[in-house]
Amino acid sequence: MHITFIGAGNLAWHLAPAFENAGHQINEVYSRRTEQARRLISILYDAGVRTDLNFADSSSQLFVLAVADDAMEEVCQQLVLPENAIVVHVSGAKPLAQLRRWMAIYSDVPVRTGVFYPLQTFSRDQPPLSFEQIPLCLEADDKETEDILVGLGQELSDIVYLITSDERRLLHMAAVFACNFTNHLLAIAKDLTETNEVPFKLLKPLIRETIRKGLSAGHPADVQTGPARRGDQQTMQAHLTLLSDQPQLAEMYELMSDSIARMYH
Amino acid sequence: MHITFIGAGNLAWHLAPAFENAGHQINEVYSRRTEQARRLISILYDAGVRTDLNFADSSSQLFVLAVADDAMEEVCQQLVLPENAIVVHVSGAKPLAQLRRWMAIYSDVPVRTGVFYPLQTFSRDQPPLSFEQIPLCLEADDKETEDILVGLGQELSDIVYLITSDERRLLHMAAVFACNFTNHLLAIAKDLTETNEVPFKLLKPLIRETIRKGLSAGHPADVQTGPARRGDQQTMQAHLTLLSDQPQLAEMYELMSDSIARMYH
The missing domain is CATH 1.10.1040.20 (ProC-like, C-terminal domain)
Incomplete structure (x- = not known):
């Protein structure tokens, strides 16, 4: 799967390499602070830095919103996605319905939304964490997206749960x-x-x-x-x-x- | 060394067997609640239950006050000790000077006092803890008693510190x-x-x-x-x-x- 990271903070620092180790390709990393994106791609195989949020021509199918909760709406406003994209956030607190609503308002193309929440504490500059024993709390709009996220989750971790927004x-x-x-x-x-x-x-x-x-x-x-x-x-x-x-x-x-x-x- | 435990709570439950494992003999266990003393001696080699605090005829050299801080003065009042006894408490909070003062007031024979404080959390009914990696914070009235406590401590633990009452x-x-x-x-x-x-x-x-x-x-x-x-x-x-x-x-x-x-x- 081709994946784009939006946000290059503590979580992206650990999750992006974990996706790569499972055989996926990180295409692009965007961060409001470009030097953060540059630092993250330096530990990835073949990812590029993006300085804007127009991904209309991206080959990624999965877009990971790894930004602070209160930056999420602004990112959604600017985000331009290709057809058939799945957008997931990685937040413990934000309801899926909120992300779904924003994408419905702001995206010109239909987008599927979900949540990919690893229940762990991440600090940049710590050695990469093994995700095997990190519980992944997943949620999706529909069964097909759910299956895709569960499949992806199970490649990373032995502990994959479907969890509602309230439970999360x-x-x-x-x-x-x-x-x-x-x-x-x-x-x-x-x-x-x-x-x-x-x-x-x-x-x-x-x-x-x-x-x-x-x-x-x-x-x-x-x-x-x-x-x-x-x-x-x-x-x-x-x-x-x-x-x-x-x-x-x-x-x-x-x-x-x-x-x-x-x-x- | 022959040792008497006064108190049979969470700490005694772990410390008494640790002394035995280091080759010492627990002679007697006193507890206000006799059934607690009885439970403790059931896991010791050859200790007896005492139902009063008159140890005038005891062969113990070390008396471990493993009682709650606010029970300590009452125990000191009733305690009758043999000659040359060392009395230690195991409390984090109680100054050594307090124990020394009580023994000076209440004991008919001169008594040396000290502190033998293992910095660990103990729960009865948990498997016995190995003391090797438990820091022991020791304090004594005089150099001779200090040497005895340090020697004893080093038989139990690799981490033995002399710590003042304020530091403790x-x-x-x-x-x-x-x-x-x-x-x-x-x-x-x-x-x-x-x-x-x-x-x-x-x-x-x-x-x-x-x-x-x-x-x-x-x-x-x-x-x-x-x-x-x-x-x-x-x-x-x-x-x-x-x-x-x-x-x-x-x-x-x-x-x-x-x-x-x-x-x-």
């Missing part, structure tokens, strides 16, 4: 809690230790074991530990005293501790 | 952020997905990769992703709408997102 949005929000906020807590712990000249690395075995245990338990709540779980007011007070010059962290500490306490007491 | 409290607080709160976020994600009939297991590869990436990056903040990192207001609003009937989660969402935004914007 819910999954994405759960991922924000379990992953984005979790990573932020690690960043906070790193800052707390290092500003006090205690090595952050001492925490790493504990963090790894927390996740191992939380994911292998029947429910992560079954293996919750710590002062809020025990109702240990003395320790929580001591921690809040330590945080007295960082009111936002103190507020977070209280809110998380209350939320833990509410789950158990 | 800070590490413990950072661990509450990086581990207790993190586990709670996993519990929230589990509840969010399963009450909406989406399989939680879809999130597992993402969670594992988040931690792998966060711990291998120079700083977890370098690999932060998600709507708050991107400043994606649309998605954050959509998530808050989804959470409109769960005000505490909505508050947590806003606070964490603000805190992420503040780190970057």
Whole structure:
């Protein structure tokens, strides 16, 4: 399959090579910031940089909209597609119906739409991720498009799910809690230790074991530990005293501790 | 070395067998709840249950106070120790000076005190953890006791640190952020997905990769992703709408997102 990437950010950086490894051809990469597109094609076999969104003469059948959610409508307005194109977005939050509506309004030719959402966190400049164990959440307008996306998905990953827009949005929000906020807590712990000249690395075995245990338990709540779980007011007070010059962290500490306490007491 | 455990909770459940595996003898286990002591000795070689805190005739040299922080003073009041005993607590939050003061007040014989704090999360009923990669944070009144604790620690773990009470409290607080709160976020994600009939297991590869990436990056903040990192207001609003009937989660969402935004914007 010939594929065009619109957007050259964190996700495109990992997904485009994965398509190539499955035997597909990335024709073109467009990015609002041309240097990003140039960087991405430098790790691809034979892709070119596009500086505008007129793909009327493209030989691609699949157009991957790998742009930020709030840039998507503007891209759809400018996008000129060849006949029989399939346009997919890769967003956790955006309903398929929204993309379908935009293409119906803005495209001169009929276009099939779908969603190709890999449930993973991607950072550019990290080594390419293997997609085999990355869940792909797919959705399409019609059965034929669905079959094409499922076939494509199964070439990349062992975990392919058909997921509705509502389910996908819910999954994405759960991922924000379990992953984005979790990573932020690690960043906070790193800052707390290092500003006090205690090595952050001492925490790493504990963090790894927390996740191992939380994911292998029947429910992560079954293996919750710590002062809020025990109702240990003395320790929580001591921690809040330590945080007295960082009111936002103190507020977070209280809110998380209350939320833990509410789950158990 | 002959060792007595006072307390038979999550930590004792893992630490007592680890001492045995290093060739030491657990003589006695006391717990306010006798059935807990009985459960613990059932996995030990030759330990007996004690139902009171009079150890005047004990052959133990080391007494491990593995009780909740707010139970510690009461235990110290009742504790009767033999000559030359070393008493250590295993708490992240409690200063050594506090234990030293209590023993000075309540013990009829002179007692050496110390801290033997394994920086790990322990749950009873989980398979015994190997201590080799668990950082042990040690502290003692005097050089001789310190040497004894360091020797003992090095038999269990490759990662033995001398840490002051202030450093230990800070590490413990950072661990509450990086581990207790993190586990709670996993519990929230589990509840969010399963009450909406989406399989939680879809999130597992993402969670594992988040931690792998966060711990291998120079700083977890370098690999932060998600709507708050991107400043994606649309998605954050959509998530808050989804959470409109769960005000505490909505508050947590806003606070964490603000805190992420503040780190970057």
